[in-house]
């Protein structure tokens with residue numbers, strides 16, 4: 526069985542490894558670097574940069590912990606960018622190592638579907654190689670959206686593709702779009718000392734995440750001196766060589782050295798051949814797939830950011846595993862989309878799974894909620910991270926249906942609640958599980974106890 530995969534991001538490379546482990550002869554076609562958006566210009570580089578910001582913040586607060594740091598504490602922007610690059614380069618090499626180990630072949634070039642079994646690969650030198658396979662998995666991923674009227678030039682009006690490798694730290698930066706990506710990048714630059722303004726059309730930052738959690742982060746942004754303007758749109762851009770001015774739809778204007786456009790992402794399917802081979806499309810340029818992730822053309826599967834649903838690396842990888850299994854063994858596996866974790870790696874972190882309280886209220890769905898504040902938790906006090914809370918929602922049968930968290934390490938803590946939502950666990954049962962003391966996870970247990978009015982440390 527021959528399987529060809531277009532795209533070596535977290536969807537495509539995981540699908541390739543899984544198919545190879547199931548015994549297929551696998552070829553991956555990648556026009557850029559292995560790891561895709563996530564590893565090269567997305568998840569990992571942003572977290573590497575935020576880790577540097579975290580160290581800077583911690584060292585600045587060292588005195589509060591009784592640690593004396595002598596001399597000036599300041600960021601070295603070039604060294605921070607270089608560290609980020611080292612982290613991503615090593616991980617890209619790690620994927621190549623796994624490909625070699627599992628016998629996955631990689632072809633560098635742009636892959637275009639010709640028919641249900643054939644891909645034409647155009648290489649950098651213009652030569653064309655034809656790949657023939659029994660099954661094809663499409664994992665072309667996404668690119669930043671630039672709406673008409675947004676004067677993207679890759680220099681001082683940029684997207685996330687450029688902002689993580691800037692040759693020089695901007696003195697000021699306007700971020701259009703205060704979603705997850707804009708918020709993470711905004712806080713990184715603000716911690717480095719850049720004057721950051723976030724312009725967000727929606728009434729809150731962080732998109733559809735819990736409104737209380739978003740407000741909590743917005744309060745931190747104020748302390749970080751990030752100017753957050755919500756409910757405001759950018760009307761007109763005036764681009765000069767060394768500055769950009771944006772006229773807003775509230776009559777005001779903002780100006781900075783650079784503008785970062787963070788207004789969403791769209792499927793990267795230009796010239797991919799998908800429509801020519803008759804693949805049925807979904808609205809907004811996505812590919813329609815069935816529950817087995819197979820497209821309308823038998824034997825061609827599609828995964829990750831090119832299909833409708835959450836545009837997240839862990840979703841792409843989960844789909845990669847399922848598509849690979851179905852391609853090699855026949856359609857039998859499906860993805861469990863019930864509990865998709867959403868995480869924001871700011872300080873404080875924000876995370877959520879399942880429904881939000883806002884959605885439950887808006888839909889008029891009966892629910893119960895339990896809550897716990899980190900400031901009431903011994904471990905949070907010990908590590909000096911008191912900001913934030915944990916909120917857990919159950920339905921009328923006591924099944925955990927959602928959670929929203931803001932605070933220390935909540936992107937890691939979320940997993941227990943993802944498990945609860947994914948498996949439909951009852952709050953009473955999870956609340957009986959002994960959680961280690963002192964640990965931040967005790968906060969989860971306390972929030973769950975609070976659902977039944979049994980939280981002994983409630984304040």
Ligand code: FAD
Pocket residue numbers: 531532533534535536537554555556557558559560561562563564566567568569571634635636637664665666667685706793797828829830831836837838839840841
């Ligand atoms: P991609 O990662 O986009 O990979 C697609 C690959 O296909 C690319 O390498 C591309 O070069 C290649 N390709 C495309 N077309 C062709 C072609 N015709 N021929 C050959 N190769 C082709 N998600 C998270 O879960 N957590 C995060 O913390 C997170 N942070 C992010 C931060 C930023 C700044 C950004 C931009 C995104 C972030 N994401 C995060 C989203 C995440 O990166 C994507 O959801 C994920 O990368 C999608 O994986 P994918 O495999 O579908 O596509």
